[in-house]
Amino acid sequence: MLNPITVHLPKQPAYSYPIHIGAKFLENIHSYLPKVGSTAVIITDDTVKALYALSLHQSLSKAGHKTLLLSFPAGEVFKNGQTKSWLEGEMFAEACDRDSVILAMGGGVVGDVAGFVAATYMRGIDYIQVPTTLLAMLDSSVGGKTSINTPQGKNLIGAFWQPKAVIADIACLNTLPQEHLINGLVEAFKMYLTSDVKSLEFLDQNLERILARDEVLLSDVVHRAVSIKASVVEKDEKDNSLRAILNLGHTIGHALEKLSEYKLLHGYAVALGLLLEAKIAERRGYLQAQQYLFIKTLLQRLNISTSDLKKFDLEAIIQKTKLDKKKRDEKVHYVLLNGLGSVYETENRFAHVVDDETVRRAFDEVVKK
Numbered sequence: 033m034l035n036p037i038t039v040h041l042p043k044q045p046a047y048s049y050p051i052h053i054g055a056k057f058l059e060n061i062h063s064y065l066p067k068v069g070s071t072a073v074i075i076t077d078d079t080v081k082a083l084y085a086l087s088l089h090q091s092l093s094k095a096g097h098k099t100l101l102l103s104f105p106a107g108e109v110f111k112n113g114q115t116k117s118w119l120e121g122e123m124f125a126e127a128c129d130r131d132s133v134i135l136a137m138g139g140g141v142v143g144d145v146a147g148f149v150a151a152t153y154m155r156g157i158d159y160i161q162v163p164t165t166l167l168a169m170l171d172s173s174v175g176g177k178t179s180i181n182t183p184q185g186k187n188l189i190g191a192f193w194q195p196k197a198v199i200a201d202i203a204c205l206n207t208l209p210q211e212h213l214i215n216g217l218v219e220a221f222k223m224y225l226t227s228d229v230k231s232l233e234f235l236d237q238n239l240e241r242i243l244a245r246d247e248v249l250l251s252d253v254v255h256r257a258v259s260i261k262a263s264v265v266e267k268d269e270k271d272n273s274l275r276a277i278l279n280l281g282h283t284i285g286h287a288l289e290k291l292s293e294y295k296l297l298h299g300y301a302v303a304l305g306l307l308l309e310a311k312i313a314e315r316r317g318y319l320q321a322q323q324y325l326f327i328k329t330l331l332q333r334l335n336i337s338t339s340d341l342k343k344f345d346l347e348a349i350i351q352k353t354k355l356d357k358k359k360r361d362e363k364v365h366y367v368l369l370n371g372l373g374s375v376y377e378t379e380n381r382f383a384h385v386v387d388d389e390t391v392r393r394a395f396d397e398v399v400k401k
């Protein structure tokens with residue numbers, strides 16, 4: 033097992049927390065948990081329930097914990113207020129009090145909803161993230177962003193509420209469908225692009241073995257990405273400046289997700305966003321042509337090609353970017369690479385205005401080859 037990473041929260045040291053990354057330690061999970069109070073509430077989805085949460089429930093019960101297992105159907109469409117209310121109702125019915133601890137076991141959907149329940153149940157109770165998708169292990173379980181979707185859009189209602197610990201068991205990835213593995217790898221690639229040339233080399237050199245699910249390499253992928261995310265969250269927990277870098281590829285990515293009515297997986301949408309936004313950086317002179325080519329080639333090895341962008345109408349993409357949360361003074365903002373492993377920054381600002389015409393030209397260049 034790799035050494036745990038700690039997310040240090042300098043303004044509130046008591047809320048700092050460890051991230052454990054390893055393989056096959058789910059059966060001994062109780063030894064990683066902080067003291068569990070009256071009830072351990074496992075929140076999961078139906079797929080993960082059958083695969084892992086039932087045995088977690090058994091193992092916690094065997095270890096003497098009072099345990100409640102709550103499960104909702106899998107899928108982004110269940111990340112909503114109705115699911116949240118139902119979970120809260122079940123917890124009240126079982127007399128869960130402020131000492132109860134939630135275990136959010138599943139992908140990012142479970143983590144975001146269960147985290148939001150934890151943030152608001154009796155004005156906030158402890159929770160532990162037990163991510164089971166690659167995306168959740170290396171991104172959504174870390175950093176305390178919790179949310180639900182509303183008819184107005186994705187993640188528009190939520191809270192910052194940090195978990196007490198994150199426990200990522202890499203062995204869970206053995207059952208993950210390949211497209212979800214790629215979904216998570218794109219987010220790792222994104223994080224390395226923003227801050228870490230060595231991890232880009234590592235990904236480039238080992239991609240095929242990672243895709244074949246070498247456990248040691250997958251642990252390394254997660255460890256490297258989480259180290260970056262932890263360091264960003266420590267410096268800007270509430271997303272006021274530096275944390276914007278985690279949004280590389282997301283101005284376009286979110287627009288594509290919305291246009292596809294969320295049929296396109298988040299990571300695939302971000303991958304196309306990375307391509308287009310890298311081309312914008314190249315046009316601005318921040319990225320060299322061969323650096324753009326490196327990004328394009330690595331994504332091709334994940335079976336993501338520039339031709340996937342052709343399926344989208346450019347003007348519709350531009351319209352959707354106008355709803356981006358980074359928008360300021362009516363202008364759409366983008367995170368732009370400044371070489372590989374670094375982002376462009378001016379005066380502690382990490383997202384920059386890009387006009388529609390630049391987006392149009394970049395799009396044409398990306399899709400023409």
Ligand code: NAD
Nearest residue numbers: 079106139140141142164165167168171172177204207208
């Ligand atoms: P997901 O939670 O929908 O999981 C994907 C699918 O995989 C689901 O069907 C799930 O049941 C299944 N699954 C989970 N673990 C499995 C396993 N080990 N084996 C087999 N199947 C498994 O999707 P996701 O990609 O994990 O997360 C996406 C969500 O994360 C989005 O809602 C997004 O907004 C959110 N997100 C949040 C943050 C954050 O900082 N809070 C960051 C990135 C993404």
Ligand code: GLY
Nearest residue numbers: 171175177275278
């Ligand atoms: N996934 C973006 C963030 O955590 O800020």
